[in-house]
Amino acid sequence: MSTKKIGDVILDVQNISLRFGGVKALTDISFNVREHEIRSIIGPNGAGKSSMLNCINGVYTPSEGSITFRGKTFDHMNSRQVAEMGVARTFQNLALFKGMSVLDNIMSGRNLKIKSNLLLQALRIGPAEREEIKHREFVERIIDFLEIQAYRKTPVGQLPYGLQKRVDLGRALAMEPQVLLLDEPMAGMNVEEKQDMCRFILDVNDEFGTTIVLIEHDMGVVMDISDRVVVLDYGKKIGDGAPEEVRNNEDVIRAYLGTSH
Numbered sequence: 001m002s003t004k005k006i007g008d009v010i011l012d013v014q015n016i017s018l019r020f021g022g023v024k025a026l027t028d029i030s031f032n033v034r035e036h037e038i039r040s041i042i043g044p045n046g047a048g049k050s051s052m053l054n055c056i057n058g059v060y061t062p063s064e065g066s067i068t069f070r071g072k073t074f075d076h077m078n079s080r081q082v083a084e085m086g087v088a089r090t091f092q093n094l095a096l097f098k099g100m101s102v103l104d105n106i107m108s109g110r111n112l113k114i115k116s117n118l119l120l121q122a123l124r125i126g127p128a129e130r131e132e133i134k135h136r137e138f139v140e141r142i143i144d145f146l147e148i149q150a151y152r153k154t155p156v157g158q159l160p161y162g163l164q165k166r167v168d169l170g171r172a173l174a175m176e177p178q179v180l181l182l183d184e185p186m187a188g189m190n191v192e193e194k195q196d197m198c199r200f201i202l203d204v205n206d207e208f209g210t211t212i213v214l215i216e217h218d219m220g221v222v223m224d225i226s227d228r229v230v231v232l233d234y235g236k237k238i239g240d241g242a243p244e245e246v247r248n249n250e251d252v253i254r255a256y257l258g259t260s261h
């Protein structure tokens with residue numbers, strides 16, 4: 001649908017399996033993500049989508065398999081290390097500080113980038129002050145980009161749900177990620193809020209060149225904005241390809257029409 005240039009493989013998921021006690025959340029999953037791509041992961045509830053993102057960003061350690069990011073392969077990596085490598089995420093269930101302002105929540109996403117020691121920062125002297133100004137400016141740019149200037153000082157808990165999701169996106173963008181993992185960013189939104197979120201995702205992808213891995217239930221949205229789609233069902237990969245390819249895949253159609261879930 002677009003003329004954008006897709007690059008080399010930036011993220012390569014190889015033979016990932018994940019078990020929770022007796023539950024096989026993921027079985028031998030492999031797929032890759034190319035630079036600048038919008039790569040969607042779809043599948044019925046409980047298919048393993050969130051678990052897959054949690055493996056990529058180091059929250060879960062897979063029982064088998066490995067993940068390669070920009071040519072560097074890892075099988076054990078904590079979420080901070082993954083974040084430092086340039087992978088950020090938003091959450092299916094919001095993980096914002098409800099009592100804190102929009103500005104401070106987005107600033108909290110910036111913490112990884114803040115290098116001066118805490119004492120200098122607290123005293124706001126020398127390099128720490130210059131650094132703080134630089135970070136504040138960056139956060140203000142994100143606030144402008146997401147069109148939430150009017151709520152800068154508002155505690156996040158007082159905002160409508162759709163705007164809270166937008167702040168969560170802002171917090172992830174504050175990390176200046178190369179890869180952004182979005183777990184159902186449009187869940188629970190009304191049509192208008194969905195359209196806005198869709199536009200922001202496309203703009204982030206386009207203007208910042210950020211690679212996006214998207215979990216989404218709204219098939220219209222998925223078919224519209226994805227470059228390629230992975231389909232999971234009961235922890236297994238049952239489809240992988242361009243949207244129209246996946247849409248016509250017999251296994252995928254069966255999984256979605258199946259009466260079992």
Ligand SMILES: Nc1ncnc2c1ncn2[C@@H]1O[C@H](COP(=O)(O)OP(=O)(O)O)[C@@H](O)[C@H]1O
Pocket residue numbers: 020023024025043044045046047048049050051052
């Ligand atoms: N922390 C956990 N502990 C135990 N089981 C889990 C945990 N997280 C996910 N699961 C199980 O793993 C399977 C996949 O879940 P999940 O990745 O959340 O699916 P999806 O995001 O596709 O709805 C489900 O059967 C779920 O119950």
Ligand SMILES: [Mg+2]
Pocket residue numbers: 049050051092
């Ligand atoms: Mg999920």
